[in-house]
Amino acid sequence: MPSSNAKALEKAKTLPIDAVIFDLEDAVAPDAKPAAREAAAAAAASGEYGRRTLTIRVNGIGTEWHDADLAAAAQAGPDAVVVPKVNSAAEVAQLVAGLEKHGAPDHTRLWAMIETPVAILDALAIARASERLSCFVMGTNDLVKELYAEHVPGRAPILPSLHTALLAARAAGIAILDGVYNDVKDTDGFLAECEQGRQMGFDGKTLIHPGQVEGANTAFAPSERAVEDARGLIQAFEDGQGSGVVTYNGRMVENLHVESARRTLSIHEAIQALASQ
Ligand SMILES: CC(C)(COP(=O)(O)OP(=O)(O)OC[C@H]1O[C@@H](n2cnc3c(N)ncnc32)[C@H](O)[C@@H]1OP(=O)(O)O)[C@@H](O)C(=O)NCCC(=O)NCCSC(=O)C[C@H](O)C(=O)O
């Protein structure tokens, strides 16, 4: 959300979201940036957002606001600092050095936005560049712009880029969040894109409006059917008593399927635990 929007900063305290990105970049007009920087730092340090992961998106390397943003974000000590248009492993090293120079606490991670052709082509090196880097965030608007592509249902023009970033994130063992859906009134299009993102393997989706929260939560949470299926599959494997392969509902089940089922259950249990707080 734009850190210049006081109503949005307030609203986020009430929304069932996992994380907040206090934006200083594209959603904030140039003359509003200094006040937005102060508001983001104050919000991140306020202790008023409960269990939500708090992050600040600074302006990119090379912009006139970047140094002041990075210093303020490091000092506020959010869960992560999100940096747009990260283009290389060397930039990750520069960002980590900057966070440390400005006294960022150890818990403050770096999230890199992957949104340029060079970042896609160097995604694995970027993902592996630092222990502080814990998440990729896809910037699908910038990617479409840089590729001279178009936003179309199904996202065929950017699927190779999304898959490349996913491969890099998984190879490096970091999280990866899908990009935003711009049309806040197009519920069907948004839900289809959430479904696609989950099927591809994204850990979640970045959102731009409160109206998108419920749909994303539903799409990325394991369905009742998926939970039941995971439990049944694990049970069938255990009943096989050491046999390497069994069948469940006519499907072959090996240990790797059990691992996937356990992952589904652990996500479900984490969501249940949050809901009961
Ligand atoms: C898209 C919007 C400009 C729409 O704004 P608006 O028409 O004012 O929305 P509503 O009137 O429907 O708002 C209803 C209430 O919800 C609050 N609200 C709106 N947006 C947010 C939000 N993002 N977070 C929290 N709360 C929000 C309003 O204040 C209203 O509250 P109330 O009156 O109390 O009921 C607007 O939604 C918006 O600015 N969205 C965020 C835009 C943004 O952050 N952009 C940057 C990130 S996306 C990006 O950068 C892309 C990436 O880099 C890439 O390359 O792809």
Ligand SMILES: [Mg+2]
């Ligand atoms: Mg962008």
